[in-house]
Amino acid sequence: MKFTVTQIAQVVGGTVEGDSAATVSTLAKIEEAGPGALAFLANAKYEPFLYTTRATALIVSPELVLRQPVGAALIRVADPYSAFTKLLEFYQQTTRTGRRGVEQPSFLGAGSTIGAGHYRGAFSYIGENCVLGENVLIFPHAYVGDRVRIGDNSVIHAGARVYADTVIGQRCVIKAGAVVGTDGFGFAPQPDGSYKAIPQIGNVMLEDDVSIGANATVDCATMGSTLVRQGAKIDNLVQLAHNVEVGRHTVIAAQTGISGSSKVGDYCVLAGQVGLVGHIVLANRTTLAAQSGVQKSVREEGQVLQGYPAFNLKDNLRAAAVYRRLPELERRLTALEKNPLAPDKM
Incomplete structure (x- = not known):
């Protein structure tokens, strides 16, 4: 062309x-x-x-x-x-390939509807009582559970799994191998030291224009909804735990993990291998450098943090410079302890 x-x-x-x-x-x-x-x-x-x-x-x-x-x-x-x-x-x-229609074998459950211009690839599965909009593309081997709702022009790529009761907005993309709506990691410790699974009866809601990367996982809520808001972009191999909320137009890079019930604000940037503990809040426009670990809430907007535990980027860089000098500083200290009256020639 x-x-x-x-x-x-x-x-x-x-x-x-x-x-x-x-x-x-x-x-x-x-x-x-x-x-x-x-x-x-x-x-x-x-x-x-x-x-x-x-x-x-x-x-x-x-x-x-x-x-x-x-x-x-x-x-x-x-x-x-x-x-x-x-x-x-x-x-x-x-x-675009322009694929439309239904390849066989594929399955559409009782009570489910799908709008005009759709595509269902071979070996795809759509459960019962689902509502899929117009121009929705379901690629081969994708799974869509019961009572799922998917907005117009959204794409579920090959091998993706969308569990029951998930709500997906318009123009969303779920990439290959992603799992949306699986049970959250909820287990109650028992007196004998074992763990009992806590039923996870909530769901996942993705607003419009959300992208979920390949092999990423978004857990359903224990109760209520795990929520990814409009325009958020989730990279490959990201884990969003139960009841997490991700703000509008936030981007999260690969191998990041966000623990249960934490809330990430709007327009945030989380670089690769970032980790958040549970039940904390990140203010809007927070930036976390790669491999940062956040242990407490960040309340002030617009901060750039780095390290574990994460703190102000400039302070972290200065601390790193001191850290690199520790062997030299130790030698100087040892020499002074042995002969405190000798001049420091370092």
């Missing part, structure tokens, strides 16, 4: 410099692009590739000043990164 530079500019709302009639048929990185490719430049460290790339067209910033002639047509937009993301979405939509 080919598009002219002018057509691309219309999609991203940009202005063209150079050959507006040139055509592109693929997207590529600026350092790897060849003829017929469209790339973008958003990071200054890639600017040298601007003059060597073989791309047919480039998305760049209006402020970019050319240091020498370029061979590609330029599409200038206010935010090249966001524009390229929009273009990737456009490309995905125009090249």
Whole structure:
């Protein structure tokens, strides 16, 4: 599928410099692009590739000043990164497989309904009394339990599991192998030292535009709902325990675990391998650096934390600098203890 530079500019709302009639048929990185490719430049460290790339067209910033002639047509937009993301979405939509209808064998339970334009792949299972909207895609080997509700234009990828009573909004994506709505980790200790399972009778609710990554797990609530709010993006291999709440447009990277009943605010960023204890609150716009561990609530908005236990990023970096010097400081202390009158030559 080919598009002219002018057509691309219309999609991203940009202005063209150079050959507006040139055509592109693929997207590529600026350092790897060849003829017929469209790339973008958003990071200054890639600017040298601007003059060597073989791309047919480039998305760049209006402020970019050319240091020498370029061979590609330029599409200038206010935010090249966001524009390229929009273009990737456009490309995905125009090249989508367009699968519709029902492959056999598949199962649709009694009392369940599914809207127009849907797709049910082979070996998919939909339980009883489910309500699925229009253009919902259920890929092969996906499982949807009883009484599940899925909004328009949502996608359940191959091998995903959506347990009973889960509510999924519009334009949500559940990626391969994800499990949404399984029992939370609730066990009551018994006098003999054993543990008895506590029934988990709540559900999971995903609001609109939520993404759940491959092999991620979202546990159902003990009572009430585990809640992932609008626009939140959950990476692969993330664990959200029972009764957790994730705020709007929060992003959570891989191998993060959030313990039961903790509440993460809006617009937060949790990097990889972050851990939260249970029953705490993260204020809106909190950022947690990779491998941070949070043991108590963060009440002040906009903080950037790092470490275990997590505390202010700048203080943590200063503490790390001191930590690296501990062997040297120990040698100096030992020398002073042996001969306190000797000058410190370290």
